[in-house]
Amino acid sequence: MVLRRPLIVGNWKMNGLTSSQSELQAIVKGMSVAPAYIDAAICPPFLRIPDFVRMAQGSRVLIGAQDCHTQTSGAHTGDISAALLADSGAKLVIVGHSERRMDHHETDSLVRDKAIAALSANVMVIVCIGETEAERDAGQTLSVVKRQLTGSIPDHAKASTVIVAYEPVWAIGTGRTPTAAEVAQVHGAIRHTLETRLGAEGKAMRILYGGSVKPGNALELLAIDNVDGALVGGASLKATDFMGIVAGVPVH
Numbered sequence: 001m002v003l004r005r006p007l008i009v010g011n012w013k014m015n016g017l018t019s020s021q022s023e024l025q026a027i028v029k030g031m032s033v034a035p036a037y038i039d040a041a042i043c044p045p046f047l048r049i050p051d052f053v054r055m056a057q058g059s060r061v062l063i064g065a066q067d068c069h070t071q072t073s074g075a076h077t078g079d080i081s082a083a084l085l086a087d088s089g090a091k092l093v094i095v096g097h098s099e100r101r102m103d104h105h106e107t108d109s110l111v112r113d114k115a116i117a118a119l120s121a122n123v124m125v126i127v128c129i130g131e132t133e134a135e136r137d138a139g140q141t142l143s144v145v146k147r148q149l150t151g152s153i154p155d156h157a158k159a160s161t162v163i164v165a166y167e168p169v170w171a172i173g174t175g176r177t178p179t180a181a182e183v184a185q186v187h188g189a190i191r192h193t194l195e196t197r198l199g200a201e202g203k204a205m206r207i208l209y210g211g212s213v214k215p216g217n218a219l220e221l222l223a224i225d226n227v228d229g230a231l232v233g234g235a236s237l238k239a240t241d242f243m244g245i246v247a248g249v250p251v252h
């Protein structure tokens with residue numbers, strides 16, 4: 001049996017004024033007494049990264065970003081490279097979030113190039129995939145997810161540096177979640193696709209579920225086969241909610 005360390009990641013999106021530092025401090029404190037087999041990370045807006053890295057220094061909370069450019073440096077006004085992230089102490093980056101795929105027209109191949117850029121800068125990468133409501137209604141969930149996986153995950157991806165997040169678009173920020181059986185079906189299909197392509201690395205790769213995860217449903221979602229953690233938006237902004245989700249991780 002492969003042991004995959006559960007990982008709970010907070011995606012703060014475009015939230016996190018300087019006044020929110022106390023929430024990060026409370027998460028750092030909470031994680032200092034959480035079971036040792038659980039990993040945690042917070043991905044604030046770029047501007048907060050240096051301060052958050054300092055505050056989380058020496059703790060188990062990794063600080064990450066929500067996007068990066070495909071290039072290391074150069075004439076790309078307004079963009080942030082993975083090299084800049086690494087230089088600021090970020091240890092991971094989310095790429096291909098559905099909000100970026102929609103708002104910034106990001107394609108699978110762009111997402112893959114961003115993932116490659118992150119890995120070359122020694123930054124771990126969380127690659128997001130997930131179907132829209134129309135695609136689910138049309139019975140296309142598994143084909144969409146497989147296409148996104150194939151297009152967005154770099155060749156030779158390793159379980160130690162690449163993480164997949166399955167986030168049904170219709171479940172993000174809506175309070176709606178798929179049933180446990182639906183999550184199990186999609187995560188099982190993702191695992192199969194990863195194993196077929198990457199062998200043992202695909203077996204060991206963590207697959208997070210994301211979309212309206214909160215303390216009240218974490219226990220059920222995190223107990224599902226092939227759910228190795230959660231990518232949490234809204235409920236990660238408050239330390240008490242974030243720690244409530246960490247408390248839902250099954251005992252290992």
Ligand code: PGA
Pocket residue numbers: 011167171172173174175210211212213231232233234235
């Ligand atoms: P949510 O967002 O938890 O607010 O639904 C999840 C995400 O977009 O990563």
